[in-house]
Amino acid sequence: MMTSLFDQFASPKLMGLSLILIALMVPLMFPNSLPRWTNNRFFTTQSWLINRFVSQLMTPLNISGHKWALLFTSLTLYLLSMNLLGLLPYTFTPTTQLSMNLGFAVPLWLATVIVGMLNQPTASLGHLLPEGTPTLLIPILVIIETISLFIRPLALGVRLTANLTAGHLLIHLISTAVYTLLLQMPVVAFLTSTVLVLLTLLEIAVAMIQAYVFILLLSLYLQENI
Template identity: 50%
Template sequence: MNQNLFASFNVPMMLGIPLVTLVILFPTMLITPSNKLISNRLSSLQQWLIKLTLKQMMITHSTKGRTWSLMLLALITFITLNNLLGLTPYAFTPTTQLSMNLGMAIPLWAATVLTGLRFKTKASLAHFLPQGTPIPLIPMLIIIETISLFIQPIALAVRLTANITAGHLLMHLLGDTALTLSSIYLSSSVITVIIIVLLITLELGVALIQAYVFTLLVSLYLHNNS
């Protein structure tokens, strides 16, 4: 049965009802805190990773900016779990949906901008016009800086969507190629399967890195406005 190349990115439905909310919440339910996990190796590893991640993101922040640490930690955990969900068989990857990524990026970006306008009004407005700008270039630079500001959430969402989608499409294409070659040249099929395994390993790294990059950029926007 031939299937559309992008069929795996369709939102799953049951009785005509989208199941995307349940899919998004499913990875989170797997790590629900439990008293049984206290003081074991898994919880120690989890705490070490949390401290390492927060140290990298919060090292340049002021005391006021560090109040966002819990939210940023929840964000990177949420994106990582949803990215990894798509690497399991017969799974749906929520972060391949641009609408979902925009739904995360726009409120977070807007919150950082409003925080800057409230607590650092002069410094935030000064970003629109660098010091020493020639008078004839002032209108053009203000327009350019305004456009670049509003592009930030779009860039956040598109970067995450494109990187996750590209890897899944490549694995899909290589998987179809391996199935086709298995009935023609077995040796070529084995080589393709090895490439797929290596690609899956790469995608594991991409899933983690993209979650970190998304959260780090939000952290940088916060740093510039807090």
């Protein structure tokens, strides 16, 4: 029995070993699309969606940024798989862990910053000071822009963690209410279960949107540095 609602976000352990590694490997265990003579409708639709996503993501970037397409697409599918699998009963969602999300956000954000410093150091440093700034405000604005620059990976990780955590908590609270009211107030329990179904559909959409937003913001950071 859980002593706290947040116990569901604790990394599960078996015989003292953390099972988060197994949860991280599950999306990689899906069979790949092997070479075949004909593709079915599922693989055709999947390929069309991936191509549309890549074209939309890479359109604002110049040619030098297109080499990131494979990384962004793979990470999107990986986050999407973990977010959606975490909505299944009796499963663990690794993307509700802030440490893991920061592990994705910090290296990729740092890579975009390094790319900018190597390719166009003047323009990258110029982002710290808007053009036409009064002399007296230069030190303050440099400090503010530097803080906003370093806050970006934290915002990426916290956004993904907070949205998924809030959704899981709401689903848990409403499902507990349905279970409690089932025998005492069946009509209210039925209405509450309807809300639970609608909330689950909303969380499926949130899981997909948050994976997209995570990659979209990274692509915007990359766009500033290439």
